[in-house]
Amino acid sequence: MNEKDMGADLENVLITKEEIDAKLAETAAKIDAEYADKDLLIVGVLKGAVMVMADLARTLSTPVTMDWMAVSSYGAGTQSSGVVRILKDLDTDIQDRHVLIVEDIIDSGLTLSWLLSNLGSRRPASLRVFTLLRKPEAAKVPIDVDWVGFDIPNEFVVGYGLDYAEKYRNLPFVGTLAPHVYGG
Numbered sequence: 001m002n003e004k005d006m007g008a009d010l011e012n013v014l015i016t017k018e019e020i021d022a023k024l025a026e027t028a029a030k031i032d033a034e035y036a037d038k039d040l041l042i043v044g045v046l047k048g049a050v051m052v053m054a055d056l057a058r059t060l061s062t063p064v065t066m067d068w069m070a071v072s073s074y075g076a077g078t079q080s081s082g083v084v085r086i087l088k089d090l091d092t093d094i095q096d097r098h099v100l101i102v103e104d105i106i107d108s109g110l111t112l113s114w115l116l117s118n119l120g121s122r123r124p125a126s127l128r129v130f131t132l133l134r135k136p137e138a139a140k141v142p143i144d145v146d147w148v149g150f151d152i153p154n155e156f157v158v159g160y161g162l163d164y165a166e167k168y169r170n171l172p173f174v175g176t177l178a179p180h181v182y183g184g
């Protein structure tokens with residue numbers, strides 16, 4: 001499916017590719033400064049964070065190692081089930097490592113809150129979070145996030161890694177879907 005075919009399903013473009021690129025450049029500079037004298041392991045949360053992880057990693061000057069964790073709580077719908085399942089664990093032992101979790105979105109916060117406690121119990125030297133998107137009005141649990149790309153309204157968004165029923169991840173921007181896609 002290409003962007004044109006997906007176009008009819010979209011309502012609005014919320015964040016353009018150019019805005020994402022500029023934000024990643026700005027954030028990468030801050031992360032570079034923070035980890036200048038440290039070994040950094042970045043952990044991407046599959047599948048949504050694939051795009052932001054790949055682009056952030058290439059924007060950083062700091063050499064990093066990369067690992068992935070797959071968790072899922074949304075399934076095919078637009079509401080978190082609240083139950084986080086590990087579908088793939090890290091390959092790396094993170095004890096005494098400096099770890100930066102890279103997320104595409106913090107919505108209810110349930111996924112990240114669970115991840116922070118899970119990874120925190122493995123005794124990393126440090127554990128920080130970068131999320132591209134955050135929905136402040138949707139938070140069900142308070143989360144301390146170190147770097148946030150964009151705070152967005154409480155609407156279901158797709159693109160740049162984010163899916164609705166596994167579709168739209170490959171859009172290069174973040175947008176909202178037209179009601180007819182949800183059967184509205």
Ligand SMILES: O=P(O)(O)OC[C@H]1O[C@H](OP(=O)(O)OP(=O)(O)O)[C@H](O)[C@@H]1O
Pocket residue numbers: 045046047048049071072073074075080103104105106107108109110111112163
């Ligand atoms: O703050 P929350 O309400 O927990 O939502 C955020 C999480 O939900 C999405 O993952 P999802 O479970 O859809 O898996 P996916 O990344 O494979 O799409 C998203 O990628 C985040 O990981």
Ligand code: HPA
Pocket residue numbers: 074105107155156157158162163164
């Ligand atoms: O708004 C969203 N869009 C796609 N996936 C998500 N997972 C949590 N929130 C969202």
Ligand SMILES: [Mg+2]
Pocket residue numbers: 048074075162163
């Ligand atoms: Mg999803």
